[in-house]
Amino acid sequence: MIQDSPIVTNSYQFVLLKTPMQKAVIGLVSIIIWVGTACTNRTGTESSESKPNVIILFSDQHNKKVMGFEGHPDVITPNLDQLASEAVVFDRAYCTQGICVPSRSSLMTGLTLRTMGFINNSGHTSVMDDAVSMASIFKKNGYKTYAFGKRHLRDAIDEGWDVKKGHSYNPDDDDNYVSWIERNGYAREFAEDWAAEFGKGPRGSSEFESKIPTADLGTRISKLPEGFTMEAFTAMETIKMIKAHAKNDSAFFCWASFYRPHQPYNPLPKYMDMYDVSQWGDGTGSGSGIKKPANFYEPTENLPPQLQDQRNGGNKVWNMDKAFQDEQLWRNYIGGYYALVTEIDHHVGEILKALDESGLDNETIVIYTSDHGDFVGNHGMVEKCAFGQNVYEDILNVPLIIKYPGKTKNGKRIGELVTLADVLPTLIELVNMEVPDLKYPIQGESMVDVMLNNGSMNREYIVSESWSQAAVITKDYKLGIMLDPTSARKDLDYRDFGDMFFDRSKDPLEIENGIDDPTYKDQIDLLMKYYDEYVQNTPATGKDEMIEKLLEK
Ligand SMILES: [Ca+2]
Secondary structure (H helix, E strand, O other), X not given: OOOOOOOOOOOHHHHHHHOHHHHHHHHHHHHHHHHOOOOEOOOOOEOOOOOOEEEEEEEEOOOOOOOHHHOOOOOOOHHHHHHHHOOEEEOOEEOOOOOHHHHHHXXXXXXXXXXXXXXXXXXXXXXXXXXXXXXXHXXXXXXXXXXXXXXXXXHXXXXXXXXXXXXXXXXXXXXXXXXXXXXXXXXXXXHHHHHHHHOOOOOOOOOOOOOOOOOHHHEOOOOOOOOOOHHHHHHHHHHHHHHHHHHHOOOEEEEEEEEEEOOOEOOOHHHHOOOOOOOOOOOHHHOOOOOOOOOOOOOHHHOOHHHHXXXXXXXXXXXXXXXXXXXXXXXXXXXXXXXXXXXXXXXXXXXXXXXXXXXXXXXXXEEEEEOXXXXXXXXXXXXXXXXOOOOOHHHHEOOEEEEOOXXXXXXXXXXXXXXXXXXXXXXXXXXXXXOOOOOOOOOOOOOHHHHHXXXXXXXXXXXXXXXXXXXXXXXXEEEEEEOOOOHHHHHHOOHHHOOEEEEOOOOOOOOOOOOOOHHHHHHHHHHHHHHHHHHHHOOOHHHHHXXXXXXXX
């Protein structure tokens, strides 16, 4: 939608006017003005064209390699495979930090952790109040906005939703999974799932005070009937919304956000039965037991200190020491993770089918992505252990599949380095949205030229960072710099372990730390220089504010 005077005050004013598509739209607007008729589109605003719907299918903790079309030996994902064949697939998409809230917030604002200032999932800074969310931008542009499932956002970053139905109990939401499962009479079954990690039922449930045992590696088969998981709730609400929009003809932006395959790992028997976890084998695709990860027995001393502690049994939910005595526990977790991905894949298929049956598939942009990955047994680790590292590919590399019917090239693989902060500027350009005055300009960059025109991001590197570790990622190399978390957070200081360096072209499993190898000195110096450049060019407004607050205490 091109307005008479676009209110664009950030760096995207150049991007917004430079692509052939934009020029074509401007040309079309000129023609319409020339014939003296401005048509009214289905959102009721004056425009030359009807806007596409946008749906972000999202999962939590989905390791990018764990999809069938990636050549995985085990996991079964026919619907994601089909979507990927009809879309562009980014092979080198990374989260800006390998943990929920900061990563999701980057997706929603296009900002970095450094600028927002989160410490892992917590903390509050003024940037979080002043940021403008993706949902708010869509809403201002005439879209009806929906969030179904896990948001895990805060302050202004969680604003802009017309309808929100979360996974957790929240009286401010229009509905939530915990209340819904209670109404349906399965509160106990869900509490047993939830307790695999937390030892009790969820907040807001009649089972909140119930003491229920945790489960080794957070893995327990669900007793919920099919159709009553958190994933089923997200899909059900999304499909209801799609069917309603098929009739009312207004544009929607929807974040359909699955909680899984995040722990607690509670697969339904239907999906678990697709994987033979009774023994290690050559993989489900070969008709045998699931395949053991190639770097499963990585020596403990290779891993950063927090991961070593978990390996040695320091985390009493995971009980990893026990799992190494009985590998059946590992197979249950790894197969359970695949089963959760397969359940999500089923719901993705149902949502795409609803778009198709409602006749909206050709006018809806579909994105599939996730906030970060999971080790899934790689490096002999469970979950993401994001408090002790922010370097491993299993955690930082995320799925990113984008389909714009009639525009994206089917099955195109893209090797450019991108981050989740690039999604918002991409959508702004794709949908041609007006951007309000932003106090903190978007730091990501549009991927449209790469997606539609064989363009380049012109990037030598990208950075993903936590308070403990910054990963500088180039085409072939990765440097994990252990940071000084300042005197404010001594507990996050892992500098004694030293930095980490991986030659990804020779060591894709990331088991040979080359930081002391003189062969790599020039490369390491270069990546260090890139990081200095990144720090200089990226305002640390939120992080500085957070440090000041912590030092005052
Ligand atoms: Ca997460």
